[in-house]
Amino acid sequence: MLLAAGRGERMRPLTDATPKPLLPVQGRALLDWHMAALQRDGVRHVVVNTAWLGAQIPAHLNATWPQHGMQLQYSHEQDDFGHALETAGGIARALPLLGDAFWLAAGDVFVPDFVFDSAAAQAFAACDDLAHVWLVPNPAHNPGGDFGLAESAPGSGTGRAVNLPPADMARDLRPRFTYSTIALLKAELFAAPWCDIASGNPHGQAVPLAPLLRQAMDAGRCGATLYTGRWTDVGTPQRLEQLNAAPSSL
Numbered sequence: 001m002l003l004a005a006g007r008g009e010r011m012r013p014l015t016d017a018t019p020k021p022l023l024p025v026q027g028r029a030l031l032d033w034h035m036a037a038l039q040r041d042g043v044r045h046v047v048v049n050t051a052w053l054g055a056q057i058p059a060h061l062n063a064t065w066p067q068h069g070m071q072l073q074y075s076h077e078q079d080d081f082g083h084a085l086e087t088a089g090g091i092a093r094a095l096p097l098l099g100d101a102f103w104l105a106a107g108d109v110f111v112p113d114f115v116f117d118s119a120a121a122q123a124f125a126a127c128d129d130l131a132h133v134w135l136v137p138n139p140a141h142n143p144g145g146d147f148g149l150a151e152s153a154p155g156s157g158t159g160r161a162v163n164l165p166p167a168d169m170a171r172d173l174r175p176r177f178t179y180s181t182i183a184l185l186k187a188e189l190f191a192a193p194w195c196d197i198a199s200g201n202p203h204g205q206a207v208p209l210a211p212l213l214r215q216a217m218d219a220g221r222c223g224a225t226l227y228t229g230r231w232t233d234v235g236t237p238q239r240l241e242q243l244n245a246a247p248s249s250l
Contacts, residue, residue: 003181008020010235054078103121194215
């Protein structure tokens with residue numbers, strides 16, 4: 001599932017006429033970078049949620065990707081409810097289109113080297129975890145990070161995600177990393193006892209994902225991997241400008 005429903009307030013005026021996931025980075029829309037990686041890695045079924053200027057997204061993706069073997073489905077939150085449903089609410093709404101385990105990626109991050117590894121997906125589907133998140137070193141705009149990582153072996157870069165609440169930063173000095181907005185998730189995470197949204201989110205509840213991930217971490221059911229490749233949260237016009245001034249990744 002690709003998340004593409006946000007308004008992109010901090011990106012205005014660029015997002016007044018263009019959804020943030022369609023803004024061009026190095027000659028290609030942000031969403032197209034994800035689509036190219038998914039196709040390369042053998043993921044063929046993609047669900048995209050939309051809200052702000054949502055009609056532009058299927059018009060853009062359908063013009064290219066079905067011809068390359070990609071099966072696209074959409075969850076139109078603006079059409080259904082008049083607003084975006086935040087991350088968990090949007091996923092819950094789209095669950096009827098998704099499998100028991102699925103990839104999640106935000107449409108507004110630039111991560112051209114990330115591999116949507118089929119072996120990782122298969123291992124995740126077979127284990128008891130509810131989520132597996134990819135973490136990145138903290139960027140300048142999020143110096144405090146989001147979650148911790150208890151490595152399975154020193155220097156391995158993989159292990160268990162740790163819920164380190166922001167309120168404990170002053171006394172808990174364990175390293176914190178930033179959630180990359182890429183994850184493997186189980187549909188089970190969006191049902192009781194973890195989540196109280198009705199199946200398919202028929203009432204359009206707007207719910208964030210982080211509290212559900214923290215519950216899974218506290219229950220010991222969330223893995224994590226530290227990703228050190230290129231990654232940018234394209235959250236401001238300045239970051240977009242910097243990316244477009246960098247050497248091309250095409």
